[in-house]
């Protein structure tokens with residue numbers, strides 16, 4: 001089999017929200033379609049991929065380097081041993097040829113986007129859900145399609161008052177979520193604490209709040225927040241300082257004994273390994289948020305999972321950033337701890353196949369071939385527009 005065509009387009013996922021670091025008024029992403037020469041029901045099998053929020057579309061890198069490398073490679077050099085399907089690892093090596101090590105970012109998003117489409121295509125050609133293929137090839141053969149998800153929101157909206165913030169959080173709880181997330185670090189510490197108190201006033205027993213500083217704080221501010229947040233029983237305190245400041249992260253464990261989370265802005269196994277080596281994180285309580293759609297895809301994420309195992313970390317401590325179905329498949333196939341979800345943001349790319357409801361903090365993935373995008377009609381409509 002061979003790749004016949006690769007198409008890409010940049011699409012808006014903008015909204016009038018901000019976190020402590022950026023606003024999303026001009027946010028975009030890349031959507032790609034990889035068309036194969038395998039015909040099913042009279043139509044070519046197509047794999048789709050896109051990148052997560054936060055890093056913009058990556059069309060120029062894909063057009064200049066990664067798409068030509070895939071299209072110029074001999075079909076045999078990208079195939080698995082049967083010759084009837086692609087080998088994602090060989091495709092990855094082809095995309096990464098003539099790339100120097102280090103400096104991960106942007107190209108890791110471009111490759112991650114194409115890698116998602118390759119896995120979707122491979123699982124569709126095999127005729128199985130990606131989570132089943134992953135469990136068979138890399139896991140225990142028995143996927144668990146029931147996955148913990150939490151509701152990420154609580155952004156700073158222009159003019160949003162505390163009652164509206166409470167309504168927002170209540171709406172997530174009403175939709176079945178048990179953990180909600182809000183942003184911090186985009187207001188004063190006092191105002192952030194008042195916002196936290198407002199949200200906690202609408203949560204019941206068994207429901208929890210996570211907070212996310214998006215890497216905004218210097219060490220002194222991070223310590224101030226860590227001390228103030230210690231009074232609460234938060235689900236986690238996320239990304240307090242710069243993602244590459246492992247010493248800041250390690251210092252904070254002396255000030256915050258409760259769960260912390262980070263990793264969404266580390267884009268390679270090597271960066272993730274530095275976090276594990278030097279970040280002082282605790283495998284019994286902290287959470288890792290590496291997002292394959294920003295960090296060279298699932299081929300690289302498999303390396304990260306191997307690295308974690310070598311360092312005594314369970315895959316259960318991983319709850320990826322990004323809210324996409326790719327990470328839901330990885331969670332179901334390879335026993336991650338769950339996945340992020342943005343109930344009202346970044347649509348139609350985030351979320352679940354149509355009809356999937358959150359029940360007491362968990363969803364159950366249906367058995368759809370590939371990643372399952374065909375089961376989400378608003379998303380699939382965009383994909384079909386691209387594939388023609």
Ligand SMILES: O=C([O-])CC(=O)C(=O)O
Nearest residue numbers: 019054152212214321322
């Ligand atoms: O606001 C963002 O950039 C997204 C984010 O950090 C998250 O989902 O944890």
Ligand SMILES: [Mg+2]
Nearest residue numbers: 212238239264
């Ligand atoms: Mg975050």
